[in-house]
Amino acid sequence: MDRETIQSLIKQCSLGLFDLACAVSGHPSWDLNLPVGVIDARRSKPKLMVSAIGTINSTLKASSTIAHPLMVRLFERFEDVGLEEALTEMKRGEDGEAFCEVWQAYRDERRCGDTPMWSIEDATAFVVQSREAHADREVACVAILPGEPHRILTFSVPIAFLTRD
The missing domain is CATH 1.10.10 (Arc Repressor Mutant, subunit A)
Known part of the structure; x- marks a missing residue:
């Protein structure tokens, strides 16, 4: 299920993920300014947002x-x-x-504002995941899936896959 969901999200957000992969490629080393993808898939058409990993909790409240x-x-x-x-x-x-x-x-x-989307522990794990993804030449992504409550799914995609012709 999750693999099919991820494949579908990648396909639907391919243009934005291409741009994100190019931006990640421009970062020779991991730092808190590394861009990551946040896909809000709670509605019929997923929306890709880009956030610096260091400010991920301003995009997804922890x-x-x-x-x-x-x-x-x-x-x-x-x-x-x-x-x-x-x-x-x-x-x-x-x-x-x-x-x-x-x-x-x-x-x-x-x-106090936006509804929390994930735990501080989840956010910390994603930061670590983004560092590992960067070392593997991948783009780190987090998806917010529909449900009550919503579901959070984290994954990474090889830069070479996103930038191929």
Whole structure:
């Protein structure tokens, strides 16, 4: 599934990815100014945006709470029983007080502008991935896929593939 999704996104964004591959080729060494691709595929036509890896969190807001184990447990229960029931269970559980603190921090994050798209840990892993991709002469990309909640997919594409005739 993910491989087919990635192939489709590459095809739909080929012109912009060509330009991005050329820009990445112009960076002889990895640094925080290295351009990466961000594909917003939540609508019918994916949109490619380019961001410097050092400012990726201004393009995709990172959350300090969504990777917390209690929030992960909430999201898992949410899929099975719905939001209201999952919240009730979490608040009444043995970690109820700790959960309420994390839940409030999560709600505060959401009120302060754009909705967080991924965790700080995910963003950090992507920065590391971009460094490895650059060393392999590849373009690092992140895609936002539709769903409730959305899905994030990271991948890299060889520069030679994107710039071939």
